[in-house]
Amino acid sequence: MTVPSGGVASTPREAARIAKGLGGGAVVKAQVHTGGRGKAGGIKVVSSASEAEQAAAALLGSNLVTSQTAPEGVPVRWVLVEEIIRTAQELYLGMVIDGASKGVVAMASAAGGMEIEDVATVTPEKILRVSIDPLLGLQPFQSRKLAYGLGLDTELVQKVTGVLASLYRVFEDLDCSLAEINPLSVTGDGRVIAVDAKISIDDDALFRNPNLQKLHDHEQEDPREVEARASAINYVKLDGDVGCIVNGAGLAMATMDVTGAAGAPPANFLDIGGGADEQKVAQALKIILSDPNVTRVLVNIFGGILRCDVAARGLLMAAEETPHAIRPLVVRMLGTNAAEGREILSQSSLDVTLVNDLSEAAAAIKAAG
Numbered sequence: 001m002t003v004p005s006g007g008v009a010s011t012p013r014e015a016a017r018i019a020k021g022l023g024g025g026a027v028v029k030a031q032v033h034t035g036g037r038g039k040a041g042g043i044k045v046v047s048s049a050s051e052a053e054q055a056a057a058a059l060l061g062s063n064l065v066t067s068q069t070a071p072e073g074v075p076v077r078w079v080l081v082e083e084i085i086r087t088a089q090e091l092y093l094g095m096v097i098d099g100a101s102k103g104v105v106a107m108a109s110a111a112g113g114m115e116i117e118d119v120a121t122v123t124p125e126k127i128l129r130v131s132i133d134p135l136l137g138l139q140p141f142q143s144r145k146l147a148y149g150l151g152l153d154t155e156l157v158q159k160v161t162g163v164l165a166s167l168y169r170v171f172e173d174l175d176c177s178l179a180e181i182n183p184l185s186v187t188g189d190g191r192v193i194a195v196d197a198k199i200s201i202d203d204d205a206l207f208r209n210p211n212l213q214k215l216h217d218h219e220q221e222d223p224r225e226v227e228a229r230a231s232a233i234n235y236v237k238l239d240g241d242v243g244c245i246v247n248g249a250g251l252a253m254a255t256m257d258v259t260g261a262a263g264a265p266p267a268n269f270l271d272i273g274g275g276a277d278e279q280k281v282a283q284a285l286k287i288i289l290s291d292p293n294v295t296r297v298l299v300n301i302f303g304g305i306l307r308c309d310v311a312a313r314g315l316l317m318a319a320e321e322t323p324h325a326i327r328p329l330v331v332r333m334l335g336t337n338a339a340e341g342r343e344i345l346s347q348s349s350l351d352v353t354l355v356n357d358l359s360e361a362a363a364a365i366k367a368a369g
Contacts, residue, residue: 001162001163001166001167001194002191002192002193002194003193003194003195004027004082004083004085004193004195005022005082005083006018006022006026006027006080006081006082006083007021007080007081008031008078008079008080008081009056009078009079009080009081010060010077010078010079011056011060012053012054012056012057012060013053014056015028015052015053015055015056015079015081016049016050016052016053016056017049018052018081019046019048019049019051019052019053019081020049022081022082022083023083024046024047024048024049024052025045025046025047025048025083025084026045026046026052026081026082026083026084027043027044027045027046027081027082027083027084028043028044028045028046028052028055028056028059028079028080028081029042029043029079029080029081029082029196030042030043030059030064030076030079031076031077031078031079031080032064032074032075032076032220033074033217033220033221034064034066034068034069034074035066035067035068035117035198036066036067036068036117037064037066039066039067040064040065040066040067041064042059042064042066042076044058044059045084052081055079056079056081059076059079060076060077060078060079061075061076061077062075062076063075063076064076070222070237074220075219075220077217077219082195085185085187085193085195086187086188087183087185087186087187087195088186088187088188089110089185089186090111090112090113090183090184090185090186090195091108091109091110091112091150091160091183091184091185091186092107092108092109092111092112092113092116092119092127092180092181092182092183092184093106093107093108093146093160093163093164093167093180093181093182093184094106094107094108094167094178094179094180094181094182095107095132095167095168095171095176095178095179095180096177096178096179096180097177097178098131101131103131103132103133103134104131104132104134104168104171105129105130105131105132106129106130106132106138106142106143106146106164106168107127107128107129107146107180108127108128108146108147108149108150108160108164109126109127109128109150110126110150110151111123111126111127112182112183112184113182113183116182128145128146128149128150130142130145130146132168137168137172138164138165138168140161140165143160143161143164143165144157144161146160146161146164147160147161147164152186155190156186156190156192159192160184160192163181163184163192163194167179167180167181170199171199174199174201174209174212175201175202175205175206175208175209176199176200176201176202177200177201177202178198178199178200179197179198179199179200180197180198180199181194181196181197182196182197182198183195183196222237224237224268224287224290224291225237227287228270228284228287231280231283231284231287232273232280233270233271233272233273233280233283233284233287234249234269234270234271234272234273235268235269235270235284235287236268236269236270237267237268237291238256238265238266238267238268238269239265239267239293240259240260240264240265240266240267240293241264241265241267241293241294241295241296241369242259242264242265242266242267242294242295242296242297242298242365242369243266243267243268243270243288243289243291243294243296243297243298243327244256244259244266244267244268244269244270244288244297244298244299244300245270245272245281245284245285245288245297245298245299245300245301246270246271246272246299246300246301247271247272247273247274247276247301247302247304247306247311248271248273248274248302249271251300251302252269252270252271252300253269254358255298255300255358255361256269258358258361258362259298259362259365261362262362262363262365262366263366264296264362264365264366264369267288267291267293267294268288268291268294270284270287270288272284272306273306274304274305274306275305275306276306276310276311276314277310277314278310278313278314278317279314279317280314281306281310281311281313281314281315281317281318282314282315282317282318282321283318284314284318285297285314285315285318285319286318286321286322286325289318289322289325289326289327290325294327295327295328295368295369296327296328296329296330296365296368296369297327297328297329297330298329298330298331298332298361298365299311299315299329299330299331299332299333300332300358300361301331301332301333301334301335301341302334302335303333303334303335303336303337303338303341304335304336307336307337307340307341308333308334308335308336308337308338308340308341308342309337309340309341309344310337310341311333311341312333312340312341312342312344312345313344315329315331315345315350316344316345316348316350319348319350326350326351327351328351328352328353328368329345329350329351329352329353330352330353330355330361330364330365330368331345331352331353331354331355332354332355332356332357332358332360332361333354342354353368
């Protein structure tokens with residue numbers, strides 16, 4: 001697969017050196033874990049080494065805010081300096097895990113480039129799809145079907161089918177959940193060049209690709225998610241203001257649905273798991289309380305391996321360690337030692353509302369807002 005010439009720079013001087021080696025003209029791209037860079041000013045076309053240095057200086061050390069990031073954006077620590085490709089046509093190729101078909105779907109579109117997200121939303125018929133049998137893999141006839149569907153001539157069909165085969169091989173070998181090339185540039189002289197690409201890797205499969213773990217950049221993630229992972233807590237930051245602590249992924253998703261339906265959008269997904277101890281429960285609450293958007297916390301515990309009295313003592317531990325950050329709590333506890341857990345919380349100085357079911361929880365969390 002052909003890609004543009006270039007290199008990665010972490011300083012403006014390095015960017016200038018790479019651009020000079022390319023003849024001066026280059027494209028300077030912020031290397032961040034988000035899409036929408038072009039519209040946000042994260043991709044700059046320059047005509048000289050000095051312009052490349054200036055562009056890199058403006059990007060490096062800044063936070064790039066795009067339509068896909070949080071308001072604070074993501075830090076730019078590296079830029080990719082590449083040769084300028086004179087493009088006659090921009091294509092999109094992708095492989096993704098599809099829940100509906102329970103397998104991998106290969107996609108292609110003749111409307112590649114910066115607007116591909118809008119194409120998927122506004123004119124989805126412009127994106128061609130084929131489902132891939134997991135035992136057989138991507139078949140040549142499927143690649144040809146996609147390539148011909150793009151309106152390409154025979155020579156280009158052969159090249160694009162080769163790129164699709166390579167993309168699927170990467171997808172399978174690296175245990176990806178997404179692998180895409182956007183744009184795949186068709187030049188005026190008939191070359192096919194992967195101008196930009198992105199892959200997302202299944203975290204649970206990283207042990208099979210230890211070399212990829214070395215590339216992990218924690219600075220591109222929410223610091224709370226990094227802290228939670230270090231404590232073996234499943235946490236994902238969301239946009240709401242209701243912090244959620246739950247044991248069990250399914251129960252956590254149901255809890256989020258309940259708060260959202262009550263007009264109190266969740267601030268996070270958090271599953272502390274079935275075998276959590278007091279320290280882990282305390283750490284979970286401290287992570288949630290470190291989010292300035294959180295105004296109230298809903299705790300939904302079904303006691304099993306994790307006893308409710310253990311969870312209650314963990315909540316008190318977090319409150320004692322971060323008394324300045326504590327928020328109103330709505331707590332539902334059922335199962336093992338639920339009465340003991342509720343008693344511990346009711347006898348505490350916490351601002352806590354104890355409820356019996358999710359309907360009560362929804363009403364209480366809404367009232368706490």
